[in-house]
Amino acid sequence: MNASEFRRRGKEMVDYVANYMEGIEGRQVYPDVEPGYLRPLIPAAAPQEPDTFEDIINDVEKIIMPGGSASEATLVALLAARTKVIHRLQAASPELTQAAIMEKLVAYSSDQAHSSVERAGLIGGVKLKAIPSDGNFAMRASALQEALERDKAAGLIPFFMVATLGTTTCCSFDNLLEVGPICNKEDIWLHVDAAYAGSAFICPEFRHLLNGVEFADSFNFNPHKWLLVNFDCSAMWVKKRTDLTGAFRLDPTYLKHSHQDSGLITDYRHWQIPLGRRFRSLKMWFVFRMYGVKGLQAYIRKHVQLSHEFESLVRQDPRFEICVEVILGLVCFRLKGSNKVNEALLQRINSAKKIHLVPCHLRDKFVLRFAICSRTVESAHVQRAWEHIKELAADVLRAERE
Helix, strand or coil, X not given: CCHHHHHHHHHHHXXXXXXXXXXXXXXXXXXXXXXCCCHHHCXXXXXXXXXXXXXXXXXXXXXXXXXCCCCCHHHHHHHHHHHHHHHHHHHHCCCCCHHHHHCCEEEEEECCCCHHHHHHHHHHCCEEEXXXXXXXXXXXXXXXXXXXXXXXXXXXXXXXXXXXXXXXXXXXXXXXXXXXXXXXXXXXEEEEECCCHHHHHHCHHHHHHHCCHHHCCEEEECHHHHCCCCCCCCEEEECCHHHHHHHHCCCCHHHCCCCCCCCCCCCHHHCCCCCCCCCHHHHHHHHHHHHHHHHHHHHHHHHHHHHHHHHHHHHCCCCEEECCCCCCCEEEEEECCXXXXXXXXXXXXXXXXXXXXXXXXXXXEEEEEEECCCCCCCHHHHHHHHHHHHHHHHHHHHHHHC
């Protein structure tokens, strides 16, 4: 493709994207196709001769589009904490082997933490224990302290704790002001996972949810979740950079360069698992420049306002209940009654393909989650979604009575 054709095709692609954005409301929110639909629609081997650009784009719309269609920060923090505690214990007792220490290490998180935390424990080869959350699905000091005392008495070594600000299930917030001082006192690395809610902290009125962050050793949020940055983009802070570089630094000859000891650059290959990294900060730079702080704040505030609008609609219907306090852009709700009736409602909602909801379990309750997350969402969409939910709820309740 020469420069002239590249220019022409580039303009065609811009039109394709713009047309998609203009017509997105006419598309289903969830595909009709079944897993494996693509296999018989594509050749078994790559073409010997190049296809035309027109044929490629036609296949994108005809074959690919009907099918619709993060972060390793917790793992990085856990590995750094693991290295730090091993070095500390071996410095005090040189006879201790790494294996002897590893088998006694234990990490903690709330029982509401994301599954990526459990996966980090599996990859890191350490025990991970879930701390029971309180009635608001938050981790509190008393439950954490009880677990620590029990495990220390059993000869285990607490070394790492993940506190979540804005849990995936219900957007609850662990109490940093309570658990933070305990972690600092016990020399436990405190990692704060604010993957979703972290974007809201651009607004001053939500920063009280950060109270206690000064106790953290590391902090992570994902701008691709709620700050208009395309996937993937995860931002991580660490209180002491040598804790990371001490865990990941390797300097083979073929990776050495003249600036590595100059202090003029940050060599991020020592901060992470892969050696290379994509220029993700460039995406953030563009978003910040295009929206400005005020534009991003307005975007977050609008979503929070719309979530409270939906909450209000739910509360006005005596058939439904709100399951947890609505703080940001997520509303957890359900029909009053059995899990079975709520599962039936979800099945009807998602089968209709006008909206798509992802459920969760809060204790023993099956709960529906309404998330405000689209850049173009308006009050009319919320109202339309609620009318749709009410109609399907009536059908479900009618079927249950029959």
